[in-house]
Amino acid sequence: MKTLYLDCSMGAAGDMITASLLELFKDRDEMTARLNAIGIQGVEYCPEFRESHGIKASCMRVVINGEEEEEHEHHHEHPDGHDHDHVHSHVHRSLKDTEDLIMALNAPEKVKNNAKAIYRIIAEAEGKVHGLEPGEVHFHEVGALDAVADVMAACFLMNELDPELVVVSPLNTGKGTVKCAHGVLPVPAPATAEILRGMPSYSDEVEGELLTPTGAAIIKFFADGFGSRPVMDLESTGYGLGGRTFSRLNAVRSFLGESGEREESVVELSVNLDDMTPEKIGYAWGKLLELGALDVFAVPVYMKKMRPSVMLKVLVSEEKRDEMVQALFRYTSTIGIRENRVSRFVLKREISTVHTSLGEVRKKSSRGYGVKREKYEYEDIAAIAESKDMTLDEVIEIVEAEDSGD
Numbered sequence: 001m002k003t004l005y006l007d008c009s010m011g012a013a014g015d016m017i018t019a020s021l022l023e024l025f026k027d028r029d030e031m032t033a034r035l036n037a038i039g040i041q042g043v044e045y046c047p048e049f050r051e052s053h054g055i056k057a058s059c060m061r062v063v064i065n066g067e068e069e070e071e072h073e074h075h076h077e078h079p080d081g082h083d084h085d086h087v088h089s090h091v092h093r094s095l096k097d098t099e100d101l102i103m104a105l106n107a108p109e110k111v112k113n114n115a116k117a118i119y120r121i122i123a124e125a126e127g128k129v130h131g132l133e134p135g136e137v138h139f140h141e142v143g144a145l146d147a148v149a150d151v152m153a154a155c156f157l158m159n160e161l162d163p164e165l166v167v168v169s170p171l172n173t174g175k176g177t178v179k180c181a182h183g184v185l186p187v188p189a190p191a192t193a194e195i196l197r198g199m200p201s202y203s204d205e206v207e208g209e210l211l212t213p214t215g216a217a218i219i220k221f222f223a224d225g226f227g228s229r230p231v232m233d234l235e236s237t238g239y240g241l242g243g244r245t246f247s248r249l250n251a252v253r254s255f256l257g258e259s260g261e262r263e264e265s266v267v268e269l270s271v272n273l274d275d276m277t278p279e280k281i282g283y284a285w286g287k288l289l290e291l292g293a294l295d296v297f298a299v300p301v302y303m304k305k306m307r308p309s310v311m312l313k314v315l316v317s318e319e320k321r322d323e324m325v326q327a328l329f330r331y332t333s334t335i336g337i338r339e340n341r342v343s344r345f346v347l348k349r350e351i352s353t354v355h356t357s358l359g360e361v362r363k364k365s366s367r368g369y370g371v372k373r374e375k376y377e378y379e380d381i382a383a384i385a386e387s388k389d390m391t392l393d394e395v396i397e398i399v400e401a402e403d404s405g406d
Contacts, residue, residue: 001164001165001258001259001348002162002163002164002165002256002257002258003163003164003165003166003167003230003232003256003257003258003259004158004161004163004165004166004167004254004255004256005166005167005168005169005229005230005232005254005255005256006020006166006167006168006169006219006223006252006253006254006255007169007229007252007253007254007255008168008169008170008171008172008211008215008219008252009169009172010172010206010210010242010246010248010249010250010251010252011171011172011173011174011209011210011211011212011215011242012171012210012211012212012215012216012218012219012252013150013211013212013214013215013242014147014149014150014151014153014154014212014214014215014218015059015060015062015150015240015242016060016215016240016241016242016251016252017150017154017215017218017219017240017252018060018150018153018154018157018240019047019057019058019059019060019238019239019240019241019252020058020238020239020240020251020252020253020254021154021157021158021161021238021240021254022047022058022060022153022157022238022240023057023058023236023237023238023239023240023254024157024161024236024237024238024254024256025157025160028047028058031157031160032045032047034156035152035153035156035157037106038105038106038107038152038153038156039105039106040101040105040145040148040149040152042064042065042066042145043062043063043064043145043148043149044062044063045060045061045062045149045153046060046061046062046063047059047060047061048061050241052241052245052249052250052251053248053249055239055249055251057239057240057241057251058238058239058240058241059240059241059242059243060150060153060240062146062149062150064145064146064149095119095120095123098119098148099116099119101148102115102116102119102148102152103116105152107152107155107156108159110159111152111155111156111159112155114155114158114159114221115148115151115152115155117221118151118154118155118217118218118221119148119151119217121195121217121220121221122147122191122195122213122214122217124194125191125192125194125195125213125217126191126213128194129190129191129194147214150214150218151214151217151218154218154222158222161256163256165224165225165259166222166223166224166225167223167224167225167226167227167229167230168219168223168225168226169226169227169228169229170200170201170202170226170227171196171199171200171201171202171211171216171219172201172202172203172204172206172210172211173187173188173192173196173201173202173203173209173210173211174187174188174203174206174207174208174209174210174211175187175203175204175205175206175207175208176207176208176209178208178209187203187208187209187210188201188209188211188216189209189212189213191213192211192212192213192216195213195216195217195220196211196216197322198220198318198319198320198321198322199216199219199220199223199226199318199319200226200318206246208244208246210242225264225265226265226318227264227265229255230259231259232255232257232258232259233257233258233259234255234256234257235256235257235258236256236257237253237254237255237256238253238254238256239251239252239253239254240252240253240254264343264344264346265318265341265342265343266294266315266316266317266318266341266342266343266344267315267316267317267318267321267324267339267340267341267342268313268314268315268339268340268341268342269313269314269316269321269324269325269328269337269338269339270311270312270313270314270337270338270340271311271312271328271332271334271336271337271338272301272303272309272310272311272334273309273310273311273312273332273333273334274303274307274308274309274310275333276310276332276333280332281298281310281312281332283331284312284328284331284332285298285312287327287331288314288324288327288328288331291320291323291324291327292316292317292320292323292324293314293315293316293320293324294315294316294317295314295315296312296313296314296315297312297313298310298311298312298313299311299313312328312332314328315342315344325337345369346368347366347367347368347369347371347373348366348367348368349364349365349366350364350365350366351363351364351365352365354376354399354402354403356398356399356402356403357398357402358384358388358395358398358399359380359384360380361376361377361380361381361384361399362376362377362380363375363376363377363403364376364377376396376399381395381396381399
């Protein structure tokens with residue numbers, strides 16, 4: 001499948017992501033012209049090549065009203081209204097103003113809707129940090145245009161690339177402090193830390209802010225999973241430089257290619273239950289699935305004094321981990337939960353509808369790793385059997401025959 005991998009071992013900012021994605025296209029100039037045709041008033045995309053650590057890579061310059069915006073260094077991008085160090089107009093935009101600006105642009109509806117969703121991630125994080133509702137958050141005029149340019153470019157380029165799977169490395173936030181209008185704050189900045197919920201992140205020896213709120217929000221919206229780079233037949237690679245120079249290459253690296261069937265990392269939560277009735281365990285089981293567990297299953301075990309017990313195991317995505325931990329404590333009698341991170345290999349699954357003389361029946365198809373499986377939805381088959389006074393086998397025989405065209 002068409003796979004995009006983003007290496008964020010030196011963090012990510014909106015301009016770095018944009019520059020990296022732009023390098024994946026054969027005709028960089030044509031794509032830049034299409035970005036400028038989006039029509040953000042007063043904004044011009046001016047990508048250029050620079051050399052860092054012996055590598056020729058792209059950086060994205062954004063010119064606003066004829067003036068080049070402050071260098072896109074690894075600093076807070078100020079989507080929350082923090083002023084830049086130099087003087088600009090002190091006009092502010094609300095979230096609604098920003099969404100209206102986005103919807104008026106010359107871009108596909110999907111691109112604009114994606115950009116709005118990313119901006120809402122930022123607004124919700126900033127609002128939580130500052131004690132405001134998302135609609136009450138205001139963005140500094142220049143900082144807003146700068147961030148809108150980054151978000152729109154990232155959404156436009158992702159739409160053009162159209163990957164089936166987006167995998168991102170764990171995010172390096174950097175360490176230390178960052179200076180903003182509210183004073184000196186720890187890295188990651190509060191809004192960035194809020195956006196990072198549900199995403200794997202870390203800091204190493206690099207001093208400074210490596211991950212910005214805009215970069216984190218873009219990653220959060222597009223990432224299907226996190227981990228190491230999957231096995232891929234590479235088609236192209238891209239390097240998007242940040243503004244600061246470190247002892248190692250300061251860039252977001254992108255890898256585009258074909259990967260095999262999907263391998264994903266999931267969280268396995270398990271609890272031992274020796275004081276719950278089967279009915280109560282069954283109820284908890286159902287609630288966990290309702291809340292988004294990938295799978296729930298039980299294993300009979302013996303605990304101390306040879307008491308018969310049940311080990312309840314839950315597979316869940318990283319994003320749902322905290323919610324599922326709370327649910328296990330709420331719906332079961334456990335006083336402790338064990339956690340493991342495991343890889344799982346998943347066949348690509350599709351659901352289609354088969355129109356038959358007996359009615360519509362959903363068909364689940366799974367394929368990959370050299371196999372293909374098909375199965376009719378039990379509930380649909382059972383409903384027809386009940387309404388037609390037929391056996392399950394009789395219904396399946398007719399559905400299979402009509403589905404195959406016999």
